[in-house]
Amino acid sequence: MLNIQLTVNGELHTILIDPAETLLHVLREKLGLTGTKEGCGEGDCGACTILVNGKSVNSCIYPAIQADGCEILTVEGVEKNPKLARIQQAFVDHGAVQCGFCSPGMIMATCALLDENPTPTDEEIRRGLSGNLCRCTGYQAMVDAVKSLI
Amino acid sequence: MSMFYQPLTAEEAIAYLARENTMACAGGTDLYVNRKHGKFLDKDYVSLDKLQELKQVTKKADGWHVGSMVNFACAEKLEIPGAACLAMAAAEVGAPQIRNRGTVGGNIVSASPAADSVPALMALDAKVMLRSVSGERVVPLTDFMKGPGKTDLKPGELMTEIIVPEGKGSSVFSKAGKRNALAIAVCSQAVYLETENGKITEIRVALGSVAPTAVRAYRAEALLKGTEEKALTCAEFKAALKAALLEDISPIDDVRATKEYRQTVAFRMLMHNLSVLWKEETVC
Numbered sequence: 394m395l396n397i398q399l400t401v402n403g404e405l406h407t408i409l410i411d412p413a414e415t416l417l418h419v420l421r422e423k424l425g426l427t428g429t430k431e432g433c434g435e436g437d438c439g440a441c442t443i444l445v446n447g448k449s450v451n452s453c454i455y456p457a458i459q460a461d462g463c464e465i466l467t468v469e470g471v472e473k474n475p476k477l478a479r480i481q482q483a484f485v486d487h488g489a490v491q492c493g494f495c496s497p498g499m500i501m502a503t504c505a506l507l508d509e510n511p512t513p514t515d516e517e518i519r520r521g522l523s524g525n526l527c528r529c530t531g532y533q534a535m536v537d538a539v540k541s542l543i
Numbered sequence: 544m545s546m547f548y549q550p551l552t553a554e555e556a557i558a559y560l561a562r563e564n565t566m567a568c569a570g571g572t573d574l575y576v577n578r579k580h581g582k583f584l585d586k587d588y589v590s591l592d593k594l595q596e597l598k599q600v601t602k603k604a605d606g607w608h609v610g611s612m613v614n615f616a617c618a619e620k621l622e623i624p625g626a627a628c629l630a631m632a633a634a635e636v637g638a639p640q641i642r643n644r645g646t647v648g649g650n651i652v653s654a655s656p657a658a659d660s661v662p663a664l665m666a667l668d669a670k671v672m673l674r675s676v677s678g679e680r681v682v683p684l685t686d687f688m689k690g691p692g693k694t695d696l697k698p699g700e701l702m703t704e705i706i707v708p709e710g711k712g713s714s715v716f717s718k719a720g721k722r723n724a725l726a727i728a729v730c731s732q733a734v735y736l737e738t739e740n741g742k743i744t745e746i747r748v749a750l751g752s753v754a755p756t757a758v759r760a761y762r763a764e765a766l767l768k769g770t771e772e773k774a775l776t777c778a779e780f781k782a783a784l785k786a787a788l789l790e791d792i793s794p795i796d797d798v799r800a801t802k803e804y805r806q807t808v809a810f811r812m813l814m815h816n817l818s819v820l821w822k823e824e825t826v827c
């Protein structure tokens with residue numbers, strides 16, 4: 394076991410982890426932040442997407458130890474982060490949420506996309522969200538939601 | 544339980560890798576999938592994540608030295624003359640989340656026959672630099688790749704850099720998969736081309752997902768060298784080229800595609816890539 398320090402949604406935590414534990418496991422099981430979902434657990438679905446130092450990553454295949462000292466933003470950050478809150482509202486307004494399982498990951502991927510490119514084309518939106526699978530909506534509603542934010 | 548070392552310098556990383564039962568962990572995008580399937584659970588890991596020296600891209604006399612820990616988000620923005628195929632291949636890797644973590648070195652060492660960056664680097668005649676406590680060696684990438692999941696990486700070695708020679712020609716990368724993002728290639732291909740007075744003076748073709756490792760299509764290259772563009776419209780030449788290419792590759796049937804489909808795609812891709820490059824070559 395070893396200690397790492399993470400700043401999660403602006404709050405500093407010192408956490409005792411197993412050496413090879415994933416960041417997803419730390420967030421959900423050690424910090425109780427269950428907004429971040431586990432779909433496939435192997436980097437294919439994007440349900441576990443979070444931002445580490447501003448970059449979107451799949452937390453299910455991210456060694457927690459490598460995040461030591463990093464800034465982490467998860468969907469729970471929506472409470473304090475107006476940018477995330479706007480994205481969440483746009484998803485609600487456009488019916489881009491059905492069962493909602495993919496939504497936390499989609500919202501985080503959207504956040505990363507818009508940070509990097511505030512005026513994406515349709516093509517760029519689809520490419521930006523290509524790492525996030527949704528089994529309910531058919532994606533158009535999400536593209537519309539993102540477009541409404543440009 | 545596994546140990547997880549986090550060295551800050553390549554020197555230190557090499558010292559850890561010299562220990563029994565250790566393996567390197569780059570971005571973890573392959574290792575952590577393997578772990579989920581019960582593989583490598585008994586290993587100790589040496590994280591390369593903090594090695595800033597392996598995240599640099601520098602130009603030297605023998606070409607561009609791309610650090611093995613350069614991730615695909617960075618590689619897709621590289622502007623190495625003649626090496627557009629590398630940036631294009633990097634842009635095709637996974638999805639943004641994977642490109643932010645997956646590294647060029649990791650992609651090579653994992654040695655998936657479908658790795659996107661490997662054919663691109665092979666078409667560029669890249670070499671890899673390997674360091675261990677006992678010294679350093681440089682190996683052509685074509686010799687380094689040994690089979691699915693197998694490379695010439697010796698115990699205790701760390702891949703530090705990939706050396707990409709600067710070319711005066713142009714290159715291109717194409718990939719066919721079941722969907723655009725996160726799809727494992729059914730066939731991928733990189734072509735590097737130089738022409739002079741309307742003739743091909745240098746050509747390197749490399750393919751992924753059609754053999755146990757990415758492969759160079761030496762027979763097809765030999766036929767193409769010295770030819771003019773109009774040869775590509777001649778049915779006889781095309782038939783000979785296709786035959787040569789199919790000898791260069793050895794695709795199999797699997798869940799993603801049949802052998803015949805891969806053969807057809809490989810040849811069409813070659814014709815397509817050649818016409819794209821020919822246009823680029825004649826414009827500049």
Ligand code: FES
Nearest residue numbers: 432433434439453
């Ligand atoms: S749960 Fe992480 S990508 Fe699917």
Ligand code: FES
Nearest residue numbers: 491492527528529
């Ligand atoms: S809303 Fe159900 S998976 Fe996307």
